[in-house]
Each structure stands twice: as structure tokens, then as C-alpha cells.
Amino acid sequence: MESNVGAIEQDINTTSISFFRYMWVVIVGTLLSGCLSVFIALNQPNTYTAKVYLSPIEKSEGGGMSKLAGQFGGLASMAGISLGGSEGSDIEAALEFMRSRGFLQTFINKRELMPDLLALTAWEQDTRKSIYNLETYDPDRKVWTRTPPADKDVIPTAWEGYNKLLSQINTTYLKKKGLIELQVTTISPELSVNVANWLIEDINQFWREKDKKEAEEAIEYLKTQALETNVRELRTVFYxxxxxxxxxxxxxxxxDYHLLKPLSPVVYPEEKSGPSRALICIGITFFGGLLSVILAFLLTLRSREQ
Incomplete structure (x- = not known):
């Protein structure tokens, strides 16, 4: 029994000694990871977040539609008409629509955002000037110079910019407060502010046109129904x-606002919101050191087998 314990202790000691022979792998690997992490962190551009809180604009329908539902709901149901005591909130639908491909691709084309999405590389704080990758886009001539990916044209489409823009937008519906938090994060603080303002403007404009069109169609339909019915109560409902x-x-x-109204103007972000260079350095160095330890352990096992 004692001989077995002694053999195990000897084996552990031998392994430890062999492992310490490869400590240089751990040290060098960790140092290289640290240097690499600093290089990567310093080459990450600053990002700026424009944040605004939006308040839903309540539609004054409670008095009219609720009274109609209470007075004539049964009669309207017999005629196949649903009054519905409340139309509910369009807010969640609007937030989903704001992130939809159809809306954002139209938004990109309307606001001419493709260069800022695919070619913007940095922002000069002193001159407040956007810097573009000239191998992708020439801002002076406003010409695309990129080598396109397979099956793509030199001039990119909004389809390519959709995922990039979607990653820059964050919306949160704060139900308890009845507010929507909109955040836009880009390399340029001016671009972040502009995109936030444009999103508010365009989503309101879309919902304005949508409600107007639906109201016009409903009016024409109801006028026809009012002329065709002989029931006085139903005619009252229609009118x-x-x-x-x-x-x-x-x-x-x-x-100016039809669905969502900002509680205050979008504030220009003077301080960066990211990236966290310290976390980048710590994370890369940690994983580099961990991989170095694993490599040293594997080298130890291989040397013992030999």
C-alpha cells in the first residue's frame, strides 16, 4: 500500500517538474496574448450612443368607440360588424415594424445611409469629420470603389446594409412606465443622433399615412353600408x-408626431459609449493564458510518454 502511495507521489512530482519545464510556454503565450489584446483594443473605433425616451400618443377613441360598443354592440354583431371596445395599442407593432427588413431597407435608401453603414471606419473628434475606407467608398466623388463579394455589384444594395443597421438599433418597451427607450449606437455621434431623429420621423410618418388610408377606406365602406341598411339603429351606428x-x-x-413623441430632443453624445478596452485586454489575455496552460500540459504529457 505504501509503495503505491509512494509511486503516486513520485508520479505527481515528476509531472510537476516536467510541467514547470514548459512554464516558458505559459509566460510567452500570456505575454503575446496581452500584446495582441492591446493592439486589438487600440484599433477598435469609439462608438457613440444617442438615447431618447418616446411617449405613445394616446388616441382619443375611448369616448366614441366605447359608447358605441356598449349601446349597439349586440345589434352590430347581428349585422356582422365588430365594434370592439378598444383597439389596443399600436406600440408593440410599431416597434417590431421599426426593426423589420422592409422598413429599414426603405429607410436606408431614403436617408442614403449605405456609405455610413458599409464604409465608415472612424470619426475625428476635433474636426467632427467622418472617415471612410477609400478602398470601399470615395466620399469626395460619392463613388463606390469596393471589390464586391461574390454575386454582388460594386454598388451595394440596402439588403447588405440591413443587418448592420439592425445591430446599431436597440428598442425597449418599458411597460410599467409606458415609455419606449430608443438607442442608436454608431461610430459617429452625429450619425447616431441623425438616425435616431430620422427613425422617429419616419415611423410617425408611416403610421400617419397608414391610419389615414385605413380611415378613408373605412369611411367609404361605412357610407355604403349606411345607404343599404333599413334598420334605423344600424344606420345610427354607421354614422x-x-x-x-x-x-x-x-x-x-x-x-409633428402621430404615434411616438420624444420626451426631449435627442442629445448629442459627447462621450464614447464603447468599446471597453480594459475588458477586451483582460478577456483576450485570460483566454490566451488559459490556452497556453493547456498547451504546456499537453507538452508535458507527450514528454512523459516519450
């Missing part, structure tokens, strides 16, 4: 609905 949809149509043409 009440026509009045309600007419009010919706008029309200869609009033004000």
Missing part, C-alpha cells in the same frame, strides 16, 4: 363610426 373615422383622418394630418 357614428363615420364620424369617428373622420376624426381619425383629421387627426392624422395634425401635429
Amino acid at each position: 357614428e363610426l363615420i364620424a369617428d373615422q373622420t376624426r381619425t383622418k383629421l387627426l392624422s394630418s395634425v401635429g
Whole structure:
């Protein structure tokens, strides 16, 4: 028994001695990882986040539609019409739509964002000037100079820019507060502010046109139904609905904001939001050191087998 214990202790001692012979691998690997981490961290461009809180604009439908649902809901149901006591909130639908490919690709083309998405490499704080990769895009001539990927043209489409823009946008619906938090993070603080403002403007404009079109279609349909029915109560329902949809149509043409209103203007971010260079250095150095330890251990095992 004692001989077995002694053999195990001897084996451990031998392994430890062999492992310490390869400590230089751990030291060199960790140092190289540290140097690499510093190089990578310093070459990461600063990012700037523009943040704004949006408040949903309540539609004044409670009085009209709720009363109609209470007074004529049963009668309307017999006629195959759903009044619905409440139309619910468009907020969650709007937030999903804001991140949809169809909306963002249209947004990219309308705001001419492709150079900023695919060619912007840095931002000069002193001159407040955007720096582009000249091998991809020439900002002076406004010409694309890139070597396109396979099956792509020299001039990129909004399809290529969608994923990049999507990664720069973050929306959070704070249900308890009834607010939406919109964050846009890019290399340029000016671009972050502009994209945030443009998103608010375009989503409101889309919902404005959507509500106006739906109201116009509803009015035409209700007018036809009112003329065709002989039931006085139903005719009253139709005219009440026509009045309600007419009010919706008029309200869609009033004000700068139709669905989402910022609580305050988007503030220009003077300080960077990222990257965390310290975390980059710590992370890369740690994993480099860990891999070095594993390599040293494997070399130890191989030397013992020999």
C-alpha cells in the first residue's frame, strides 16, 4: 500500500517538474496574448450612443368607440360588424415594424445611409469629420470603389446594409412606465443622433399615412353600408363610426408626431459609449493564458510518454 502511495507521489512530482519545464510556454503565450489584446483594443473605433425616451400618443377613441360598443354592440354583431371596445395599442407593432427588413431597407435608401453603414471606419473628434475606407467608398466623388463579394455589384444594395443597421438599433418597451427607450449606437455621434431623429420621423410618418388610408377606406365602406341598411339603429351606428373615422383622418394630418413623441430632443453624445478596452485586454489575455496552460500540459504529457 505504501509503495503505491509512494509511486503516486513520485508520479505527481515528476509531472510537476516536467510541467514547470514548459512554464516558458505559459509566460510567452500570456505575454503575446496581452500584446495582441492591446493592439486589438487600440484599433477598435469609439462608438457613440444617442438615447431618447418616446411617449405613445394616446388616441382619443375611448369616448366614441366605447359608447358605441356598449349601446349597439349586440345589434352590430347581428349585422356582422365588430365594434370592439378598444383597439389596443399600436406600440408593440410599431416597434417590431421599426426593426423589420422592409422598413429599414426603405429607410436606408431614403436617408442614403449605405456609405455610413458599409464604409465608415472612424470619426475625428476635433474636426467632427467622418472617415471612410477609400478602398470601399470615395466620399469626395460619392463613388463606390469596393471589390464586391461574390454575386454582388460594386454598388451595394440596402439588403447588405440591413443587418448592420439592425445591430446599431436597440428598442425597449418599458411597460410599467409606458415609455419606449430608443438607442442608436454608431461610430459617429452625429450619425447616431441623425438616425435616431430620422427613425422617429419616419415611423410617425408611416403610421400617419397608414391610419389615414385605413380611415378613408373605412369611411367609404361605412357610407355604403349606411345607404343599404333599413334598420334605423344600424344606420345610427354607421354614422357614428363615420364620424369617428373622420376624426381619425383629421387627426392624422395634425401635429409633428402621430404615434411616438420624444420626451426631449435627442442629445448629442459627447462621450464614447464603447468599446471597453480594459475588458477586451483582460478577456483576450485570460483566454490566451488559459490556452497556453493547456498547451504546456499537453507538452508535458507527450514528454512523459516519450
